[in-house]
Amino acid sequence: NAGVTQTPKFQVLKTGQSMTLQCAQDMNHNSMYWYRQDPGMGLRLIYYSASEGTTDKGEVPNGYNVSRLNKREFSLRLESAAPSQTSVYFCASSERSRRNTEAFFGQGTRLTVV
């Protein structure tokens, strides 16, 4: 059972380049999330998709776009990368129900923008 799979694991970009981070989950979860993790800042929500066909901004959405391609896949796009977007990016998924609130994470994408 793979859980949440992110690709790539590492990436170096030049300022101004674009790229898409991919995420797929095999747990049949409705909700998916993108977080970024910076030293001393914890995990901050960039965008989320509560269910297939919907996306919403989180705490730090500027400079990013997302696509919920289908129930399994949720991608994060950087249109014009900036050094401030150097970070570790995590995708997560969870069931969408009143009681079940556990979220499961991928292994992360380590992005450096030079």
Add this chain to the structure above:
Amino acid sequence: GQQLNQSPQSMFIQEGEDVSMNCTSSSIFNTWLWYKQDPGEGPVLLIALYKAGELTSNGRLTAQFGITRKDSFLNISASIPSDVGIYFCAGRNSGYSTLTFGKGTMLLVSP
């Protein structure tokens, strides 16, 4: 927005010692989750708490959902070197809302 204050920020302890960390919130949560992140990995769920006052154990880990629903505690007994990592608390109101994370407690264990 909602904020979680997690303390301490870091701890450096000797193997065999007990560890306590906590999270406090400016607002009420209906669920508290505790995650551990190993170096270079994603966060892994350790314990989920769903009811105020609930005390739940997972091996040497014990977590409590505060009675006010604004705080939670995690204790690790008899620490071992593989306990090293960052521990995050997270609060949530339901499966229909997003998770709010604390900034993490970095734990270092000396053999």
